[in-house]
Amino acid sequence: MSTLDATMLQQRRPIAAPLAIGALVLLPVATAMLCLSAGRYQVPAGHVFGILLHDVLRLLGLDPTAVVTATWTPTERIVVTTVRLPRVLMAGFAGAGLALSGAVLQGMFRNPLVGPQTIGAASGASLGGVVAILLFGFGLPVHLGAFGGAALALAAVLIVHRGDGVSPVLTLVLAGVVVGAFCSALVGFVTFIADPEVRLPGIVFWLLGSFAAASWPNLALLTACTLVGGGVMLAMRWRVNVLSLGDEEARSLGVAPGRDRVILLAATCLAISAQVAVSGTIGWVGLVIPNLVRMVVGADHRRLLPVSAVAGAAFLMAADTLARDLSAAEIPVGIVTAIVGTPVFAWLLRRHARGQAA
Amino acid sequence: MLSRLRWIRWGLAIAIGAASMCVAFGSARASDLTDQRGATVAVATPAQRVVFLPMPAPSTYMAIDRSAAHVAGMNPASATAMQSGILGRIFPSFESIPTGITRGAGVVPNVEAIMALHPDAVLQWATSGEEPIAMLDRAGLTVLGLRYGGQDEVEGAILMMGKLAGQASRAAAIVERQQQRRAALAAALEAVPAADRPRVLHLSRASDSFAVAGRDTYADFVIRIAGGRNAADEIGGSRTVTLEQMLVWNPDVILLGNFDTATPDDLYRDPRLQSIKAVTDRRVYRVPLGGYRWDPPSHESAMSWAWLAGLLHPGRVAIDLRADMRGWYTFLYDHALSDGEIDDILRTRLNGGSAGYPRLAGAR
Incomplete structure (x- = not known):
């Protein structure tokens, strides 16, 4: 995979750090503000900003009335x-987790066509979730089912994988596809x-992926899992770089590829299953966003991972x-993500094919 | 010698043929029924063995027939509904009716399993696409297509099932009683100005996402019969909508359907819904479940119209719901409802905390 060659890692010059960090923070915050101002219930943008400022100040223990006057209606406040x-x-954290997981998986398996669906975790989480809905309906069982399903799928993949010492990356991907x-x-x-009449409509809707069930408890769960999983992935970003060079090189650089891969897989599994649990299967984000970001910032995972997370959050x-x-x-x-993602991905593939032909 | 033997054989064959035809004509009358896809179907009536793929149909048939004896097979989902509702108690023999007639859950028939039941007729939706009904036709089964979309179609379905059961006049009586109720409600509510007609939102799903019944749904028809306005009439058919859209509609009354687990308390507790008028006024009601669910159309629909009209216009529609239900259940099933059964059907426990419910349900 030419984009992941070692030489590419040094190709891009580091952007001035404060500027880059500023942009990284600003993109999702600006997107979130825009998204908060849009909706079926008309709330003026000024009110949205006022309500947020009011609530943030109150959360910090300050008196909000000194800064903003409440001109909004109680309903507008509930809406916002x-x-x-x-x-x-929730969409932000789910998008960040998916894109980050996708970028890590693509680097680890040295293949830009890998995504959260490829290692079986997303499908395992879907299975655990639908079984939970079938047996118990919506609620906590769905979360547990999705976690359990993803973990079981990952375990199955690792058991199949353990038997092959010759081409571990290929068997891992293959085992993921099969599982x-x-x-x-x-x-x-x-x-x-x-x-x-009773269960099927809910299952179908959940499988198609939606944030309709967004609530603060769901958000807390997703945030915790994404922060833990994403934190591990970001902390290991340079190890992903090493893994992306291949097992031989990794070993020669003193990295244990097998162990690192398992830790990274567990982290992606956590992030992906949390997303599936709260919002069903959402495809394309984990596949397309890392590819797009790689074209912009290059294949160095120290940059690719944080930027993917931010771009994934904004996109979703x-x-x-x-x-x-x-x-x-x-x-x-x-x-929506599939309608946007498919043409982008097709274009990427064509561009890649042309690049190889040249 | 040889020719005489042949003559004897011919004679025997003719005699057997004539005898079997006599038996066939003697046991049942062949009737031509026009089903709800428009096909003319020859059926032996009264049918002794009928198989039902549409979920609500066997309960309607059992009410018309006042018996479960002629239901030879039914959808597993129908059995589940009977198990959880009152019909299972009225017709306890439902438990022995075979249910292995579908492929998976739904209305895709397991043709061989149905053939093994040797049915006189198979009832199947005429509204689920070509194939589920064509599969049965190809197997040479006698198939009657069914539609349950609007009130006219349900009335047609009841009349058709009446002919099939050899109970045409009883089916006509059920339809007539429904029409009388409809006319009575129309007369009582005719003069209500639009401003006094509450805006009602029917949620067929509210636990995971919000699915509403828009125009051209049976819920829309019931809301209008009961003197309300459908808050979601800008939407056609049944749709999943965003929570914000519900805040925009801000309905006066919310009905929770029976295809979901959500209860009024779930909505009263949901912090996202606290500005909706139906929630602040505590006018969220779970639709009752009787011989069949009261949200889709059925032979019990007239009771559901009265139930909703009583909730929307307590001053204009003076109805003793308990007495009305007792009358209907005696008429439909020859069953004397106990007070506990009425409370179960009306879901008094779930709805008891909602405005006006104790009065409507006639607290004992």
Whole structure:
């Protein structure tokens, strides 16, 4: 994979650090502000800003009345702080977790076509989630089911993988694809036997991916898992660089590729299953965003990982805003990301093929 | 010698043929029924063995037939509904009716399993696409197509099932009682000005996401019959909507359907819904579940119209719901409802904390 060659790692010059960090913080914050101002219920942008400022000051223990006067209605406040804010933040954390996981997986397996779906974790989480919905309905069981499903899928992948010492990366990806296909078949089986009047509509909607069930408790769960999983991934960003050079080079540089891969896989599994648990399957973000970012900042994971996280957050917040605002109906966000993601990915592939032909 | 043998054989064959035809004509009358896809179907009536793929149909048939004896097979989801509702108690023999007639959950038939039941007729949705009904036709089964979308279609379905069961006049009586109720409600609510008609939102799903019934749905029809306005009438059909859209509509009354687990208390507790008028006024009600769910159309629909009209216009529609339900259940099932059964059907426990419910349900 030419984009991941060692020489590429040095190709880009480091951007001035404060400027880069500023941009990294500003992009998701600005996107979040825009998304918070958009919605079916009309709330003037000034009110949105005022409500947020008011609540932040109150949270900090300061007196908000000295700075802002409450000109908004109680309903507007509910819309902004109880309906939109957890939803926008959830989309942000989910997007960051997915893009980060995708970037790590692509680096680790030295293949830009790998995404959260490839290692079986997303499919395993989907399976665990639909089984939980089938048996217990929505709520906490779905979270536990998704975590359990993702962990089991990952364990299955690792057990299959352990047998092969010759081409570990290939077997790992292959095992992921096989386990993923197995889980997808079982998800199909669950939708086949689910009560079509009571359970099936909920399962189908959840599988298509949506942040409709956004709430503060869901957000807390997603945030905790994304911070832990994402923190591990970001902390190991230079190790991803080493892994992306191949196992031989990694060993010669004193890195244990097997152990690092397991830790990184566990971290991606945590982030992905948390996202699936709160919002169902959302494709394309983990696949497309890291590829797009790599074209801009290069293949050095020390830059690629944080930028992917930020870009993923901004992308999914924007996509979900479209999903909830284009019509009165709630469009599953997985459909929006796929409609945007497919042409982008097709274009990437063509560009890649042309690059190789040249 | 040889020719005489042949004559005897011919004679025997003719005699057997004539005898079997006599038996066939003697046991049942062949009737031509026009089903709800418009096909003319020859069926032996009264049908002794009927298989039902549409979930609500067997409960309607059992009400018309006043028996579960002629239901030879039904959808597993129908059995689940009977198990959880009152119909299972009225017709306890439902438990022995075979349910292995579908492929997976849904209405895709397991043709061989249905053939093994030797049905006189198979009822199948005429609204689920070509294939689920064509599969049965190809197998040479006698298939009747069914539609349950609007009130006219349900009335047609009841009349068709009446002919099938050899109970045409009873089916006509059920339809007539529904029409009388409809006319009575229309007369009582005719003069209500638009401003006094509450804006009602019917949520078929509210636990994971919010699915509303828009125009052209049966819920829309029921809301209008009961003197309300559908808050979601800008949407056609049934749709999942955003939470913000519900805040925009701000309905006066919310109905929670029976295809979901959400209860009024779930909505009263949801911090996101606290500015909706129906929540602040505590006018969220879970739709009752009787012989079948009261949200989709059925032979019990007239009771659901009265229930909603009583909630929306307590001053204008003076109805003793308990007495009304007792009358209907005696008429439909020959069953005397106990007070506990009425409370179960009306979901008094779930709805008891909502405005006006104790009065409507006639607290004992």
